Structure formats: C-alpha cells, structure tokens
Amino acid sequence: MNRGSHVLRENHVILIIMALGILLVSIAVVFWTFSDAQAADPNAFNRLMQPPSKRNPPPSQDGIHDPQGPGAAALQPPKESFSKLPGGKSGNYVDWVKALDESKIQPRYDRLDPEAKPIVMDLNIVREVKGSMPDVVYPHKQHTEWLDCSNCHPAIFLPQKGANNISMAAILLGEKCGVCHGKVAFPVSECRRCHSKTKDKTAAASSNTRQVEKQAK
Amino acid sequence: MTPDSFRTVRLTTILALLILTIGLVPLHVARAEYGDVVINNYSDEAGMRPVVFPHWFHRIRFRCKVCHADLGFKFQAGGNEIDMLKIIDGEYCGACHNGDIAWSVENCDLCHSGSTGSATQVHESTLQKLVSPGGSGAVK
Numbered sequence: 001m002n003r004g005s006h007v008l009r010e011n012h013v014i015l016i017i018m019a020l021g022i023l024l025v026s027i028a029v030v031f032w033t034f035s036d037a038q039a040a041d042p043n044a045f046n047r048l049m050q051p052p053s054k055r056n057p058p059p060s061q062d063g064i065h066d067p068q069g070p071g072a073a074a075l076q077p078p079k080e081s082f083s084k085l086p087g088g089k090s091g092n093y094v095d096w097v098k099a100l101d102e103s104k105i106q107p108r109y110d111r112l113d114p115e116a117k118p119i120v121m122d123l124n125i126v127r128e129v130k131g132s133m134p135d136v137v138y139p140h141k142q143h144t145e146w147l148d149c150s151n152c153h154p155a156i157f158l159p160q161k162g163a164n165n166i167s168m169a170a171i172l173l174g175e176k177c178g179v180c181h182g183k184v185a186f187p188v189s190e191c192r193r194c195h196s197k198t199k200d201k202t203a204a205a206s207s208n209t210r211q212v213e214k215q216a217k
Numbered sequence: 218m219t220p221d222s223f224r225t226v227r228l229t230t231i232l233a234l235l236i237l238t239i240g241l242v243p244l245h246v247a248r249a250e251y252g253d254v255v256i257n258n259y260s261d262e263a264g265m266r267p268v269v270f271p272h273w274f275h276r277i278r279f280r281c282k283v284c285h286a287d288l289g290f291k292f293q294a295g296g297n298e299i300d301m302l303k304i305i306d307g308e309y310c311g312a313c314h315n316g317d318i319a320w321s322v323e324n325c326d327l328c329h330s331g332s333t334g335s336a337t338q339v340h341e342s343t344l345q346k347l348v349s350p351g352g353s354g355a356v357k
Contacts, residue, residue, distance in 0.1 A: 078273055096276065
C-alpha cells in the first residue's frame with residue numbers, strides 16, 4: 001500500500017516535469033518563430049507591398065471588422081462587386097470614374113429619385129506648378145458627376161482664380177484636394193492623373209531663368 | 218494515474234496549446250478596404266462594437282452629393298457626431314436606413330461590426346500611410 005502510493009507520487013512528479021517541458025518547448029517555439037521570421041526577411045522593416053491576392057479582403061479578414069461578430073459574415077465582400085468593375089492602380093483597385101462613364105454603376109444623384117441627373121459642368125482649370133512636374137489639369141466634369149458645387153465651394157476652394165494656395169504638403173495632410181484624394185477618391189500616389197499637362201520645356205526653362213535674374217537683382 | 222496528476226497534465230497541455238495559438242497567430246494587420254471609415258464616437262462607451270462605414274459599397278449606389286450635400290455629412294471621420302437618436306429621427310444614416318431604401322436600424326450588427334477599441338479613422342488613407350510620426354492612425 002505504502003509502496004504503491006510512492007510509485008504513484010513518482011509518476012505524478014514525472015508527469016509534471018513532462019508537462020512543464022511541453023510548456024517550455026511551446027514558449028521556445030513561439031519565440032524562435034518570431035525571431036527567425038524577423039531575421040529571415042531582410043525586407044521586414046516597413047514592408048508596405050502586398051500581393052494582389054491580399055487586396056480587397058472580405059470583412060472577416062480585413063482587420064477592422066470583428067470576425068467574431070455576426071456582421072462580418074453577413075456583409076458583402078468587396079471582391080464580389082469589384083470583379084465586374086474596371087480595375088484601378090491603387091485605392092480600391094477600381095477605376096470609379098471609368099465605372100461611372102461606362103455605366104457599370106448607376107449611383108443615384110438623389111436619395112429617392114433614381115432618374116435625377118447630375119448638373120455637370122465641363123470646365124478645366126489648369127494650375128501651373130513649380131519645378132519639372134507637369135501642370136495640373138483640374139476637370140470640373142468628372143467632379144460634378146459625383147459632387148455638388150457646394151461640396152467644395154467656397155469652404156475648401158474659393159471660386160476665384162488665384163485665390164487658392166494649394167500645396168502637396170497640405171494635400172498629404174488631408175486638406176484641399178486631400179479632403180477626398182487619399183481617403184476615398186484615387187490616392188495621391190497616382191501623380192499623373194492630376195499632373196497631366198506636360199510643360200513646354202523651353203518656356204519652363206526661361207521662366208526659371210527669369211526667376212533667377214529677379215533674385216540676382 | 219491519479220485524478221490529480223491527470224488534471225495537471227490536462228491543464229498544462231491546454232496552456233501550451235493556448236500559448237502556441239496566441240503566439241503563432243500573425244501580428245494583427247489592418248487591410249481594410251480603401252475609404253472604410255471606423256466611427257467610434259460613442260460605441261465603445263455604450264458597449265457596442267464601433268461602426269464600420271464602407272464608402273465603396275455606398276458609392277456604387279449613390280453619388281457623393283447625396284450624403285455630403287443633401288444629408289449634410291461633413292468630410293471628416295467622426296466629425297458628424299451621429300448618434301442613434303438622430304438616426305431614428307431620419308437624420309444622417311437614418312435618411313436611408315429606415316427599412317425603405319436600406320435595411321432598418323434593428324439590424325444593429327450590420328453597421329456595428331467593427332472590432333471593439335478601434336479608433337475613429339479613415340482606413341488606408343494617406344495620413345495613415347505617412348511613415349513619419351503622426352502617420353499612424355491619425356484622425357481626419
């Protein structure tokens with residue numbers, strides 16, 4: 001009897017040691033995986049690129065919906081509707097302006113009236129910019145397809161030539177064009193879509209020269 | 218084996234599995250859809266999941282003008298101070314989410330679908346992507 005309980009206690013000790021061993025090994029595995037993953041990928045620092053397969057994930061995998069909640073599973077995955085729309089280079093990877101032009105989507109202009117037509121204004125504004133960047137052509141047409149005049153004027157842009165001081169710094173911080181571009185409208189990384197009017201090289205050079213002369217005086 | 222040692226082994230195994238699963242799950246990375254807005258002005262405090270507003274879904278159905286001019290939504294995440302009272306009175310989301318144009322307010326979980334504790338912000342925005350300080354999850 002006495003001997004039996006002794007054996008049992010010995011068994012117990014061995015089991016506890018084994019269990020502790022498993023615990024230690026599992027901690028080590030986790031630790032090793034992380035340190036190894038860090039060391040193995042020389043591109044780990046600030047890696048922004050994601051493969052096309054990872055784009056437009058379903059709500060349950062996008063990192064902002066709660067995968068445990070009932071909503072994430074019930075909501076439509078973006079890919080389901082994007083697959084029928086013209087592709088884009090960034091943002092949602094959808095060319096929304098093209099989608100509207102080609103009538104792939106028919107978003108209402110009025111909450112209740114599906115027949116309401118937008119008041120489109122076809123007027124391009126050219127903004128001359130510093131340096132070698134092509135000048136900006138701002139098309140009212142594409143903007144008025146989506147928006148009302150009051151969305152931009154006068155709070156964001158004064159409707160007056162030369163009255164608006166716009167810089168890329170302001171845009172990057174979410175002001176001026178950056179109120180929409182970089183949040184919902186195509187991102188600022190698509191430089192050429194705004195900077196689309198190539199400068200006359202000689203004119204650009206002479207205007208620079210004039211500036212230098214002015215400074216010299 | 219005594220029931221005692223059995224319990225110890227079982228507990229440790231569960232603990233080990235727990236460490237393995239928690240430890241090996243990849244780091245939490247948000248890959249939200251461009252323009253998705255998390256609105257968490259009051260939700261966390263009220264014990265509800267924050268709201269995720271998908272711009273992409275809405276712009277397929279309505280032009281910007283409908284919400285941002287007619288309904289008075291400001292161009293700022295969390296800047297509209299929307300609460301359920303305004304919604305049931307037909308303001309903001311309530312202008313359409315009334316069971317007539319879009320699903321009605323009793324489908325709480327379809328809008329309140331965000332992870333608890335997420336900050337109010339526009340996802341995948343330029344501000345979020347700026348590498349320098351201030352670029353991570355800045356509001357606006």
